[in-house]
Amino acid sequence: xxxxxxxxxxxxxxxxxxxxLLVLSxxxxxxxxxxxxxxxxxxxxxxxxVAPERVAGMAYFLKEKVIVDWQFLFxxxxxxxALASAWLSKEKRAVAVPPMWEGRFGASRVRRWTAAFLGGxxxxxxxxxxxx
Amino acid sequence: MxxxxxxxxxxxxxxxxxxxAQVIRYDRQLAALRLQDMxxxxxxxxxxxxxxxxxxxxxxxxxxxxxxxxLILGGxxxxxxxxxxxxxxxxxxxxxxxxALGEGRYDSAFGLLGMILGAGxxxxxxxxxxxxxxxxxxxxxxTLPSVLGINHxxxxxxxxxxxxxxxxxxxxxxx
Numbered sequence: 001x002x003x004x005x006x007x008x009x010x011x012x013x014x015x016x017x018x019x020x021l022l023v024l025s026x027x028x029x030x031x032x033x034x035x036x037x038x039x040x041x042x043x044x045x046x047x048x049x050v051a052p053e054r055v056a057g058m059a060y061f062l063k064e065k066v067i068v069d070w071q072f073l074f075x076x077x078x079x080x081x082a083l084a085s086a087w088l089s090k091e092k093r094a095v096a097v098p099p100m101w102e103g104r105f106g107a108s109r110v111r112r113w114t115a116a117f118l119g120g121x122x123x124x125x126x127x128x129x130x131x132x
Numbered sequence: 133m134x135x136x137x138x139x140x141x142x143x144x145x146x147x148x149x150x151x152x153a154q155v156i157r158y159d160r161q162l163a164a165l166r167l168q169d170m171x172x173x174x175x176x177x178x179x180x181x182x183x184x185x186x187x188x189x190x191x192x193x194x195x196x197x198x199x200x201x202x203l204i205l206g207g208x209x210x211x212x213x214x215x216x217x218x219x220x221x222x223x224x225x226x227x228x229x230x231x232a233l234g235e236g237r238y239d240s241a242f243g244l245l246g247m248i249l250g251a252g253x254x255x256x257x258x259x260x261x262x263x264x265x266x267x268x269x270x271x272x273x274x275t276l277p278s279v280l281g282i283n284h285x286x287x288x289x290x291x292x293x294x295x296x297x298x299x300x301x302x303x304x305x306x307x
Binding site: 009012016019022027028029031035038042043044047058061063068069072074080081083085089092093095096097101115117118119121122123125127 | 139142144146147148149152158159162174175181183186195197201202213214216218222240242245248250254258259299
């Protein structure tokens with residue numbers, strides 16, 4: 001299976017296959033792809049471990065129930081799919097700071113990780129406000 | 133089949149495809165935002181092209197249900213702008229951040245933690261948003277064909293032609 005070991009597939013081919021995967025998913029299981037609701041659930045699980053009564057009364061956690069569902073496993077699956085693909089094509093592992101970031105903002109890990117954390121927070125607030 | 137199992141299998145296949153197309157990299161996502169490299173746009177539009185044809189075909193045959201999100205200008209526009217600011221900084225969207233972690237780009241782990249925090253903050257803000265932003269310009273669950281009052285295949289053919297023209301232009305410009 002040389003094709004699975006190739007480092008790169010055309011984005012058109014891979015994208016079209018992802019489209020087929022989506023059609024198949026909707027046809028067989030009725031599930032459309034999404035990711036950001038899972039982060040709401042993850043936040044719900046974290047908060048539940050500290051203040052379960054509070055989470056139980058919050059409107060947003062009543063709307064998006066704090067459960068492990070199809071999408072939760074879909075999002076976890078993405079990690080393992082990417083891992084399998086990178087492993088098969090022997091990609092260089094463990095990159096702490098992206099090259100383009102390093103070229104502009106320097107090699108400081110703390111700076112990059114802080115920005116990634118804050119950027120991720122802002123991104124997700126916006127994503128939920130726009131409803132995914 | 134078990135819902136959790138199908139979710140995991142679908143996610144694994146999707147993550148595999150995204151890694152092969154190199155779309156889960158900070159450098160690719162930022163290069164797209166800087167209009168230097170359209171790899172992720174090619175991937176996304178190819179997915180949409182195939183999926184819109186397949187989904188509407190199955191819909192016309194009465195085999196599936198559509199999943200239409202409401203158009204709420206307040207939430208969509210404001211949320212989109214906030215999302216864009218965050219995306220430009222973290223350089224990964226939610227699913228690609230998971231993929232990037234699988235690929236060994238572990239700066240995304242901090243992005244993922246931030247995303248969980250952002251989701252938690254939104255849950256706190258939700259009651260306020262529901263009273264304000266999410267009431268601004270609420271058009272309900274509409275689609276392009278329903279607003280234009282035309283058959284969905286006309287919209288699909290026009291969009292497909294536009295995507296393909298865009299692909300040809302990307303290749304000509306070496307984007």
